[in-house]
Amino acid sequence: MSSPIKKFVRPHSLTHCVLDHSLIGRLKHVLWRRGINAERTRRQAGGTDLDSTARSIVRQLAEKGIVIGNVTDFLSDSGLAAFREGEQVIRAEVASEKVQDTLTNGRNSGQNKDYLIQIVNFSDPIDAGHPLLRLALDERLLKIVADYMGMWPQLHAISSWLNFPVDQDAKASQLWHRDPEDLKTVKVFIYLDDVGPKQGPFSFIGGSHPLGADCERLPEHQHPRRVLDQEMAKTFPEDRWTRCTGPAGTMIMADTVGYHRGGQVQEGHRLLVTFTYTSGAPQEKRKLAVTGQPNWQLSPIQDFALKN
Numbered sequence: 001m002s003s004p005i006k007k008f009v010r011p012h013s014l015t016h017c018v019l020d021h022s023l024i025g026r027l028k029h030v031l032w033r034r035g036i037n038a039e040r041t042r043r044q045a046g047g048t049d050l051d052s053t054a055r056s057i058v059r060q061l062a063e064k065g066i067v068i069g070n071v072t073d074f075l076s077d078s079g080l081a082a083f084r085e086g087e088q089v090i091r092a093e094v095a096s097e098k099v100q101d102t103l104t105n106g107r108n109s110g111q112n113k114d115y116l117i118q119i120v121n122f123s124d125p126i127d128a129g130h131p132l133l134r135l136a137l138d139e140r141l142l143k144i145v146a147d148y149m150g151m152w153p154q155l156h157a158i159s160s161w162l163n164f165p166v167d168q169d170a171k172a173s174q175l176w177h178r179d180p181e182d183l184k185t186v187k188v189f190i191y192l193d194d195v196g197p198k199q200g201p202f203s204f205i206g207g208s209h210p211l212g213a214d215c216e217r218l219p220e221h222q223h224p225r226r227v228l229d230q231e232m233a234k235t236f237p238e239d240r241w242t243r244c245t246g247p248a249g250t251m252i253m254a255d256t257v258g259y260h261r262g263g264q265v266q267e268g269h270r271l272l273v274t275f276t277y278t279s280g281a282p283q284e285k286r287k288l289a290v291t292g293q294p295n296w297q298l299s300p301i302q303d304f305a306l307k308n
């Protein structure tokens with residue numbers, strides 16, 4: 001959708017937060033929800049039947065912009081089953097000659113982010129029967145995202161990566177940034193193996209997300225879109241950096257319009273699954289393309305997550 005409203009609400013840069021506490025920021029929020037995403041907002045208006053754990057996740061997300069837990073905190077039983085199935089598919093792919101050869105070469109020269117291998121590539125169409133699609137459409141997960149966003153979300157991308165050590169300075173998503181996909185953007189990361197401080201944990205500045213307490217505090221930076229650690233530390237000291245380490249099965253949900261970075265592995269590797277959820281009118285072109293039809297009856301919120 002390329003309407004004048006959408007142009008008006010668009011983000012200025014990867015380091016600025018559009019939904020702030022100013023009058024303009026609040027006006028943009030209203031237009032984004034009730035203007036260009038009116039139907040999705042109306043669907044969510046009655047609220048959803050969330051249990052107390054899910055409600056607590058939404059509260060933390062609204063307050064800090066990030067929640068870290070275990071897959072069992074976020075997913076329904078069928079989501080967990082899809083996760084286990086998806087993990088098998090990913091591990092088989094990691095074991096393939098193609099992936100192992102790239103690892104042996106030490107750098108993935110085929111792409112800008114040469115420090116990772118896309119195990120499930122977000123730009124490839126995904127089959128409707130793929131367990132990761134079932135996982136990304138888990139109803140409990142969708143309801144949590146919907147409650148935070150104030151509207152029924154759209155599933156924007158599905159991906160799985162393997163990050164590995166590369167002998168070079170941090171770059172791209174390894175440096176602090178805000179994501180450009182939409183005015184609020186919820187990303188999920190599930191670690192398939194243990195991630196410690198040396199495996200490039202996803203890191204986040206709590207409160208820097210849209211309408212968060214610190215969304216207006218902007219660190220000075222030289223690079224047009226990225227902020228270096230030493231630049232960030234002047235505005236947000238290191239004790240404000242949430243480093244998401246955790247065992248296999250750790251699940252992170254964050255509004256990545258808040259400052260974040262990750263994936264600079266020093267030792268071993270980091271294997272994860274990631275999903276992106278946006279409004280129905282994202283600022284960036286949607287990456288997800290699904291081939292075929294799911295072989296189960298989609299519920300209304302799942303249907304909205306898939307449709308344009």
Ligand SMILES: O=C(O)CCC(=O)C(=O)O
Binds near residue numbers: 201260
């Ligand atoms: O690899 C990471 O931990 C950060 C990735 C990132 O910036 C993103 O997915 O938007």
Ligand SMILES: [Fe+2]
Binds near residue numbers: 177178260
């Ligand atoms: Fe990012």
